[in-house]
Amino acid sequence: MSSATGIGASVLRKEDFRFITGKGQYTDDINRQGQAYAYFLRSPHAHATIKKLDISAAKKAAGVVGVLTGDDLAADKVGGLICGWMIHNKDGSPMKAGAHPALAQGKVRYVGDHVAVVIADTYSQAKDAADLIVVEYGVLPAVVDMNDAVKKGATVIHDVASDNRVYDWHLGDKAATEAAFKKAKHITKLDLVNNRLIPNAMEPRAAVGDYDSGQEQFTLYTTSQNPHVARLVLSAFIGIAPEHKLRVIAPDVGGGFGSKIFIYAEETVCVWAAKKVGRPVKWTADRTEAFLSDAHGRDHLTHAEMAMDDKGKILGLRVHTKANLGAYLSTFSSCVPTYLYAPLLSGQYDIPAIYAEVDGIYTNTAPVDAYRGAGRPEATFVVERLMEVAARELGMDPAQFRRKNFIRSFPHQTPVIMAYDTGDYVASLDKALEMADYKNFGKRKKESAKHGKLRGIGFSAYIEACGIAPSAAVGSLGAGVGLWESAEVRVNPIGTIEVLTGSHSHGQGHETTFAQLVSDRLGVDINSVAIVHGDTDKVQFGMGTYGSRSGAVGMSAISKALDKVIAKGKKVAAYALEAAEKDIEFKDGRFSVAGTDKSLAFGEVALQAYIAHKFTGAELEPGLKEGAFYDPTNFTFPSGVHICEVEIDPDTGVTKIERWTAVDDFGTIINPMIVEGQVHGGIAQGVGQALFEGAHYDKNGQLVTASFMDYTMPRADDLPSFEIGTTTTPCTSNPLGIKGCGEAGAIAAPPAVINAITDAIGHENIAMPATPQAVWLACQASRKMAAE
Amino acid sequence: MVEERFMPNVSMTVNGVAVSANVDSRTLLAQFVRDNLHLTGTHIGCDTSQCGACVVHVDGRAVKSCTTLAVSCEGASVTTIEGIGTPDHLHPMQAAFRENHGLQCGFCTPGMIMSAIDIVNRKGNALDEHTIREELEGNICRCTGYHNIVKAVSAGAQAMSGK
Numbered sequence: 001m002s003s004a005t006g007i008g009a010s011v012l013r014k015e016d017f018r019f020i021t022g023k024g025q026y027t028d029d030i031n032r033q034g035q036a037y038a039y040f041l042r043s044p045h046a047h048a049t050i051k052k053l054d055i056s057a058a059k060k061a062a063g064v065v066g067v068l069t070g071d072d073l074a075a076d077k078v079g080g081l082i083c084g085w086m087i088h089n090k091d092g093s094p095m096k097a098g099a100h101p102a103l104a105q106g107k108v109r110y111v112g113d114h115v116a117v118v119i120a121d122t123y124s125q126a127k128d129a130a131d132l133i134v135v136e137y138g139v140l141p142a143v144v145d146m147n148d149a150v151k152k153g154a155t156v157i158h159d160v161a162s163d164n165r166v167y168d169w170h171l172g173d174k175a176a177t178e179a180a181f182k183k184a185k186h187i188t189k190l191d192l193v194n195n196r197l198i199p200n201a202m203e204p205r206a207a208v209g210d211y212d213s214g215q216e217q218f219t220l221y222t223t224s225q226n227p228h229v230a231r232l233v234l235s236a237f238i239g240i241a242p243e244h245k246l247r248v249i250a251p252d253v254g255g256g257f258g259s260k261i262f263i264y265a266e267e268t269v270c271v272w273a274a275k276k277v278g279r280p281v282k283w284t285a286d287r288t289e290a291f292l293s294d295a296h297g298r299d300h301l302t303h304a305e306m307a308m309d310d311k312g313k314i315l316g317l318r319v320h321t322k323a324n325l326g327a328y329l330s331t332f333s334s335c336v337p338t339y340l341y342a343p344l345l346s347g348q349y350d351i352p353a354i355y356a357e358v359d360g361i362y363t364n365t366a367p368v369d370a371y372r373g374a375g376r377p378e379a380t381f382v383v384e385r386l387m388e389v390a391a392r393e394l395g396m397d398p399a400q401f402r403r404k405n406f407i408r409s410f411p412h413q414t415p416v417i418m419a420y421d422t423g424d425y426v427a428s429l430d431k432a433l434e435m436a437d438y439k440n441f442g443k444r445k446k447e448s449a450k451h452g453k454l455r456g457i458g459f460s461a462y463i464e465a466c467g468i469a470p471s472a473a474v475g476s477l478g479a480g481v482g483l484w485e486s487a488e489v490r491v492n493p494i495g496t497i498e499v500l501t502g503s504h505s506h507g508q509g510h511e512t513t514f515a516q517l518v519s520d521r522l523g524v525d526i527n528s529v530a531i532v533h534g535d536t537d538k539v540q541f542g543m544g545t546y547g548s549r550s551g552a553v554g555m556s557a558i559s560k561a562l563d564k565v566i567a568k569g570k571k572v573a574a575y576a577l578e579a580a581e582k583d584i585e586f587k588d589g590r591f592s593v594a595g596t597d598k599s600l601a602f603g604e605v606a607l608q609a610y611i612a613h614k615f616t617g618a619e620l621e622p623g624l625k626e627g628a629f630y631d632p633t634n635f636t637f638p639s640g641v642h643i644c645e646v647e648i649d650p651d652t653g654v655t656k657i658e659r660w661t662a663v664d665d666f667g668t669i670i671n672p673m674i675v676e677g678q679v680h681g682g683i684a685q686g687v688g689q690a691l692f693e694g695a696h697y698d699k700n701g702q703l704v705t706a707s708f709m710d711y712t713m714p715r716a717d718d719l720p721s722f723e724i725g726t727t728t729t730p731c732t733s734n735p736l737g738i739k740g741c742g743e744a745g746a747i748a749a750p751p752a753v754i755n756a757i758t759d760a761i762g763h764e765n766i767a768m769p770a771t772p773q774a775v776w777l778a779c780q781a782s783r784k785m786a787a788e
Numbered sequence: 789m790v791e792e793r794f795m796p797n798v799s800m801t802v803n804g805v806a807v808s809a810n811v812d813s814r815t816l817l818a819q820f821v822r823d824n825l826h827l828t829g830t831h832i833g834c835d836t837s838q839c840g841a842c843v844v845h846v847d848g849r850a851v852k853s854c855t856t857l858a859v860s861c862e863g864a865s866v867t868t869i870e871g872i873g874t875p876d877h878l879h880p881m882q883a884a885f886r887e888n889h890g891l892q893c894g895f896c897t898p899g900m901i902m903s904a905i906d907i908v909n910r911k912g913n914a915l916d917e918h919t920i921r922e923e924l925e926g927n928i929c930r931c932t933g934y935h936n937i938v939k940a941v942s943a944g945a946q947a948m949s950g951k
Contacts, residue, residue: 015884019894020878020901022829022869029828124812202833202841202895202930254831254895255930287834507931509894580897623891673889679937681892684933708928716924716934745933 001530002108006520007736010673014526015511024252024369027206027223032280035208036065038270039126040283041116041133042292043108046142046364046615046701047155050106050115050135057132058118063125066135066277068269069116070105078102078272079238081263083329084480087338087360093165095360098158100328102238102265102272108137109157109327110364111701112292114265121275141251142364142701146301146322149363157272157327157362166325166334166360171342172416177355179314184307188390194378195768196299196324196695197688198711201372201506203254205264205286205294205412209271213278217245220271221582224250224534225260225504226544229481231536233263233331240272243536250534253506258370259683260296260506261546266293275571277501282523291706296695299324300337307504312394314405316353317345319382323368325360332370334360337475339417340375340465346414347383348425348461348639349405354415363700370546372685372746384460384751389764398755401752402461418465420637420670421732425461428663428727435725436661441645447563454648454779455658457756459641462748466740467552467636467731479558484631485549487557488544489518491624493610495603496528499561502542503554504534509674511551516670517555517736521562522602523589540627548740551670552636554674556734557600559626568624634733638740640664644752648760650783655757656689658720662748667739675741688714688748690753694769712769762786800864802827803871811858817851818842821868822856829898833928840927841907843899844868850906852926866923871896872905881905884944885937892931903927904941905948913949915942 005011018024023139055067081100088094089133099105103114117132120126143149151163153695156162181187208221221759224230227248235243253260270281285293300321307316323337342356354543373380391401406425412421441457448455468474471482488500499514515529545554566586573591574581579608583594600608605624606615611624645659662679692712696704705711730737750768757775758764763785766778799808802825809824821827821844830853833841842854845867871880881904884890891897907915907923915923920941921934929937 012886013889016891016894019874019891019897020869020882020885021873021875022827022898023875024829024894026828026831026895029822122812124814200930201833202839202893202928203832252894255893284832286838287839311817389843509892575857613837633799639948677889677932681931682933685930690840707836708834713838713928714933716938717921719934720919721935721938722933752824 002069005516005526007668007670009516009518010707011516011526011671012510013509013512014515015509020578026203026252026254027208027221028284030208030221030251032208032210035280035282036119036121036277037123037126037770038273038281038283039118039130040114040266041118041130043111043113043115045108045137045139046111047140047157048108049138049140050104050108051138052136053116054134055116057728058129059103061125061129061132063121064118064129064277065121066119066273067116068103068276070101070103073101073103074105076272077239081265081268082233082237082331084331086478087169087334088127088422088478089167090170095334098160099327102268110366111703112366115326117269117273120272144363144365144697144699144701146324146361146363149361154765156629157364161362164362166362168357168359169338170355170357170564172355173353174355177316177318177353180353181307183320184315185310186308186394188306188393190304190380190385190389191735192302192304192385193767194298194300194302194381195689197371197693198649198695199257199259199294199297200290200713201255201257201259204287204290205260205266206284207267207270208280208282208382209274210280211275218271218274219247219249220267221249221251222267223253223260225253225256225506225546226587227504227534227536228502228542229544230263234268238268247537250504251263255371256506258297258374258546260541261544262295262369272786283701287334287708287746288706290701291711293366295330295367295369296326296379297368300384304382304386306390308390308394312396312401312404314351317536319345319356321358323360324363324365326365326367330367333367333369335479336370336375337378340639341379343417344376344379344463344465345383345416346418347380348407348463350407356416365697372682373743374547376743377747377750380460380462380747381751384462385754388459388755398459398527399429399438402459403429417680419634421634422729423637423665424727424729425614425639428641428665429640430460431665431725431727432643432661436643436645436724439614439785454650454760456646456756456760458752458759460643460748460752461641462744462753463637463639464743464747466548466743467549467632467637467734468549469635470632473689481543482631483543484629485553485557485628486540486627487561488540488625488627489558489561491565491606493607495524495606497524498530498532499558500532501540501554501558502539502544503550504543504545508545508550508758511577513674514555517558518562524602548742549640551738552731552740553630553632554733555736555738558629559650559735560630561626564626564628567624569602569605571620572609573600576600576605576608577622581692584588626780632734636667636731636733636739638664638666638744640744640748642748642752644756646756646760648757648775650779652770653779655770655775657687657720660720662722663725663727664741664744664747665727665729665739666741667728668737669726673774678741679724679745680722682743683749684714684719685746687719687750687753690768690770692718692771796859798859798862799933800861800866803868813859815858817844817853817856817858817861823851827868827870831898832893833895838928839896840903841896843902843927845902845906848901856949869902876936880947881944882948885940888936888940888943891939896927896929900927900937904944905943907941908945908948912921913945915945
């Protein structure tokens with residue numbers, strides 16, 4: 001291997017050149033000959049029937065080439081959008097999923113819901129013409145609040161779910177947990193709000209649909225994290241075209257964070273409409289459309305209780321969560337507050353009994369689905385808030401309380417599905433305490449107090465389940481798909497290499513890290529390796545990138561294919577070197593005959609494979625191309641400790657993050673520079689959730705926070721620089737030992753911030769986002785309590 | 789019926805090249821460079837002058853092109869991300885973003901780099917972290933947490949002094 005570009009090296013990114021010179025090719029940069037532009041007329045009401053929809057004037061407007069509605073979809077037998085994960089109720093019955101047409105059919109259910117599409121020569125003409133559509137709405141009462149939605153007599157959003165409950169689901173042993181609580185000497189109770197977030201990848205969603213009538217072939221360019229899944233859904237469920245007649249291309253994608261996993265109305269309509277109007281159809285969201293119609297994240301109301309014995313050992317945990325799923329079930333929405341949430345409630349701790357109940361609830365709001373971390377941040381917020389509060393109630397140091405309850409031996413089977421393979425939670429805690437200079441925190445707190453400031457410190461010892469996921473396991477839990485990954489390694493005759501992967505890079509740097517693996521294993525120059533992704537015509541199949549899976553699952557598939565390339569290379573080299581195959585060794589990019597000086601470079605063997613002069617086709621097939629499908633045998637379990645130190649000005653309520661320490665165990669790290677970047681970005685999103693971000697609907701279901709003017713995105717001057725460290729216990733369930741790093745920061749950060757703020761203000765009564773106003777009010781409450 | 793719209797002519801210099809076109813008068817500078825000139829490095833991330841993905845230089849000053857009318861740039865000299873360097877001849881600030889891993893998805897990057905150059909032009913080559921963070925107030929990145937962008941701007945600012 002070449003250590004400068006192999007596993008563990010901070011190789012600068014190969015993909016950067018096009019991005020820093022303005023040559024990236026994002027979906028909105030793609031223009032097809034003769035394309036028309038789509039504008040979606042969206043519902044201004046949160047809940048209404050469509051009594052009349054008159055498109056006649058719009059159809060006659062300048063430049064308009066088509067106005068399409070839900071009736072056209074129905075006439076063409078285009079299926080509705082789907083939810084791909086079946087959740088069962090406590091009584092074993094299936095969840096209640098209402099229909100989700102891409103364009104409304106008789107009813108709209110949230111502000112931003114799709115009523116009609118206007119397609120015109122220019123975007124401005126389409127937008128102007130949409131003003132001419134006459135819609136007569138029968139406005140219905142809207143429910144935004146989950147508690148209101150499940151009240152008797154509440155307005156019904158979908159007829160199939162008359163109580164607006166999608167499911168009531170549970171996990172764990174209820175009787176054992178109740179028994180544990182009966183033995184408890186202390187019980188800590190908390191009511192928590194996990195605030196609703198809007199993902200806001202910087203690139204808005206976009207789609208270009210194209211139809212070639214000569215080939216009867218559809219092509220969809222789209223902002224997707226998983227183009228093959230998009231093709232599968234558009235083909236098998238929505239019925240646009242069979243898979244071999246539908247090509248989905250996800251070119252450069254400007255961030256996803258989960259929001260670009262899902263198959264949305266807009267891309268469905270663009271690709272279908274391209275055939276209807278006989279021209280390519282392009283749509284790009286403006287930012288407010290993104291706020292209104294991208295799937296949102298989080299939005300839980302939780303009551304949680306933790307039972308402990310008289311020595312501070314945890315005996316049991318019980319949790320009841322209400323999860324807002326919005327007005328329709330988005331692609332993977334149903335699994336996020338269930339199987340991606342409750343199985344993480346054991347955290348890093350040895351908890352004998354856990355019982356979780358989750359109600360999934362419809363409201364007249366945008367659909368809610370996976371957002372960076374997806375269920376795991378919500379679980380970590382519950383566990384790590386409980387840990388901090390319990391330590392305070394017991395009068396124990398929060399680090400010591402965690403240490404006392406850490407899982408110490410592996411593998412460890414939790415009471416909620418997961419079997420942790422490996423970890424060293426003490427090592428991460430010790431390193432984080434050292435880096436954060438925890439022992440001198442008291443001095444810093446006194447110093448702040450001298451200046452009238454409140455200083456606090458908060459911990460978050462998170463765990464996540466990544467490397468999603470073993471197909472048989474998720475299948476048994478209700479998933480409609482397998483979650484393996486595929487790879488194909490094509491070695492060209494002169495030894496250059498293309499790796500086709502089903503993973504998709506939208507900021508993660510796969511073109512570099514995947515090439516590092518190849519460079520490392522084959523001993524070739526990293527610049528002779530190209531990573532190909534994001535096109536269903538090039539890559540045969542793949543499940544895409546989310547759930548921190550591309551290293552653990554995607555690279556494991558590449559590793560498996562590389563094993564096969566080396567094995568075939570040995571056979572070719574044996575003929576070329578006139579030696580027995582068993583005597584061929586492969587090391588540092590050379591095939592050699594053991595115990596001799598006879599050897600051939602990797603590229604020379606590639607050439608021998610293609611010219612095939614030294615063997616016949618009967619002995620060995622010519623060529624050097626190998627593929628692999630890798631299905632993981634377990635989830636991976638990245639973990640770590642983040643420590644947040646804040647200083648609050650009680651007069652203004654402004655919280656300043658003075659110090660951020662992160663120590664993570666991601667197993668094997670391919671590129672430390674890229675991993676640190678992932679941690680930085682994750683922390684920023686987690687801090688955003690804790691301090692700034694919150695989606696707010698008013699009581700009528702209008703989204704009040706629908707632009708960057710109203711929804712506070714973290715900016716450079718809101719954040720500190722971060723101190724990042726690692727510990728390493730390689731994952732035992734995949735060949736590379738990778739655990740995954742993409743979501744860690746977003747999972748760890750929110751409880752660390754809130755634990756620090758509550759430490760500073762001296763009580764637990766503050767919800768996210770802890771804006772200056774909220775913190776100021778909390779400081780006033782502290783003063784009042786002190787005065788009493 | 790929508791009436792035929794008046795299509796005024798606008799002429800400007802973009803990346804050193806004289807350009808001229810008849811445009812719908814509501815055409816934004818960002819649309820003009822992307823759609824008319826096919827310079828797609830300038831990105832549109834919002835429409836409220838908040839995110840900064842669309843920053844270009846107009847007569848040497850950083851401007852958010854998503855809220856600038858093209859016709860208001862009549863006679864102006866405009867520089868976009870494509871006008872400052874190429875992969876073989878990177879501008880020092882472009883090189884600094886790569887060397888410091890100051891980008892992930894790359895969508896905000898052109899605007900970040902154009903803003904960063906403007907910061908150096910206004911504030912000089914020795915920039916402390918506080919100044920950089922304050923000056924980046926008008927550019928949003930969702931990927932990097934800004935940590936490496938701050939490092940990149942600092943390094944790029946120093947490198948620009950040696951240009």
